[in-house]
Amino acid sequence: MSGLLIDGKGFASGLRDRVGLAVSGLSAAGIVPGLAVVLVGEDPASQVYVRSKGRQTVEAGMRSFEHRLPDTCSQTELLALVAQLNADASVHGILVQLPLPAQIDAAAVIEAIDPAKDVDGFHPVNAGRLATGQDALVPCTPLGCLLMLRDQLGDLSGLEAVVIGRSNIVGKPMAQLLLRESCTVTVAHSRTRDLPGTVRRADIVVAAVGRPRMVTGDWIKPGATVIDVGINRVPAPDKGEGATRLVGDCDFDSCAAVAGAITPVPGGVGPMTIACLLANTVVAAARAHGQPVPDGLT
Ligand SMILES: NC(=O)C1=CN([C@@H]2O[C@H](COP(=O)(O)OP(=O)(O)OC[C@H]3O[C@@H](n4cnc5c(N)ncnc54)[C@H](OP(=O)(O)O)[C@@H]3O)[C@@H](O)[C@H]2O)C=CC1
Ligand SMILES: Nc1nc(=O)c2c([nH]1)NC[C@@H]1CN(c3ccc(C(=O)N[C@@H](CCC(=O)O)C(=O)O)cc3)C=[N+]21
Numbered sequence: 243m244s245g246l247l248i249d250g251k252g253f254a255s256g257l258r259d260r261v262g263l264a265v266s267g268l269s270a271a272g273i274v275p276g277l278a279v280v281l282v283g284e285d286p287a288s289q290v291y292v293r294s295k296g297r298q299t300v301e302a303g304m305r306s307f308e309h310r311l312p313d314t315c316s317q318t319e320l321l322a323l324v325a326q327l328n329a330d331a332s333v334h335g336i337l338v339q340l341p342l343p344a345q346i347d348a349a350a351v352i353e354a355i356d357p358a359k360d361v362d363g364f365h366p367v368n369a370g371r372l373a374t375g376q377d378a379l380v381p382c383t384p385l386g387c388l389l390m391l392r393d394q395l396g397d398l399s400g401l402e403a404v405v406i407g408r409s410n411i412v413g414k415p416m417a418q419l420l421l422r423e424s425c426t427v428t429v430a431h432s433r434t435r436d437l438p439g440t441v442r443r444a445d446i447v448v449a450a451v452g453r454p455r456m457v458t459g460d461w462i463k464p465g466a467t468v469i470d471v472g473i474n475r476v477p478a479p480d481k482g483e484g485a486t487r488l489v490g491d492c493d494f495d496s497c498a499a500v501a502g503a504i505t506p507v508p509g510g511v512g513p514m515t516i517a518c519l520l521a522n523t524v525v526a527a528a529r530a531h532g533q534p535v536p537d538g539l540t
Contacts, residue, residue, distance in 0.1 A: 388515025
């Protein structure tokens with residue numbers, strides 16, 4: 243491998259340390275940031291994430307509130323819980339784990355969250371604030387990607403960035419953040435003609451597609467920085483019958499041979515997502531109490 247490995251896990255650990263310091267500062271002022279995570283249903287992957295969010299929240303000195311609802315839960319019940327959390331002064335951040343069961347309209351649930359507590363940054367008010375250059379709570383996954391890119395490359399202005407994927411939770415906010423950094427941004431998706439040729443122009447590639455190992459090394463401009471957001475569980479017969487492993491949207495070995503730097507999966511964007519969630523909770527708590535937003539979190 244010629245490209246440098248971007249250590250998301252290590253970077254996330256450093257960010258959590260900064261979050262811990264900020265929490266100590268707020269605690270001295272009598273403020274303990276609180277994060278509420280709502281999980282509907284029993285999806286095993288979601289349970290793993292929710293557990294590690296809760297653990298890391300407590301480790302950073304914050305309060306963690308976990309709410310579990312059965313997958314038969316109605317939209318009315320979920321909205322009632324969101325209203326209760328909106329009204330609870332000890333809760334500064336609210337995250338409703340996605341995806342939600344089919345009987346629930348996810349957009350309606352996201353819009354019910356108080357934008358000031360929307361630490362996922364999914365509420366249209368936060369999306370609009372980000373798009374119009376105002377203070378916003380920024381979605382955790384793209385924020386984590388941006389922090390790693392800035393650390394790797396310094397000033398991003400003028401760089402060609404290609405984001406593959408246009409979801410509201412990753413692709414679109416990632417494009418907004420890169421635009422805010424004065425990159426020249428292209429957003430590619432399933433209707434893009436000549437995806438390999440488009441990606442080949444990029445100094446920065448962010449892959450958020452959900453297709454295991456789709457991006458191969460022959461798509462990558464030599465020296466480009468590759469951020470792999472994909473989390474795909476695939477069969478791993480070499481590890482034994484029925485075994486699986488996590489892979490990204492990039493074919494790691496061929497991309498790493500050409501890239502200047504690349505994030506691994508696991509150990510790249512994933513850990514940064516959770517660290518940014520903690521950081522957003524501190525930001526929300528500071529703002530809720532009229533305190534200055536601590537340095538080093540965004
Ligand atoms: N590391 C982390 O913390 C997180 C990781 N993820 C992972 O990131 C990936 C993307 O997630 P998410 O944004 O929610 O996914 P979505 O399914 O919502 O969006 C996928 C996007 O990829 C595009 N796409 C699909 N197939 C192709 C193709 N063949 N060529 C080009 N574009 C394509 C789609 O295009 P179109 O719009 O045209 O359909 C869509 O815009 C997943 O693997 C997910 O698990 C997600 C969140 C957090
Ligand atoms: N409201 C909401 N907000 C989210 O931010 C949200 C969500 N719903 N639904 C699901 C996706 C996915 N997501 C991940 C978080 C951490 C890892 C992570 O830490 N991954 C580890 C590996 C974990 C493992 O081994 O399974 C890694 O990449 O190293 C992955 C994925 C947040 N999401």
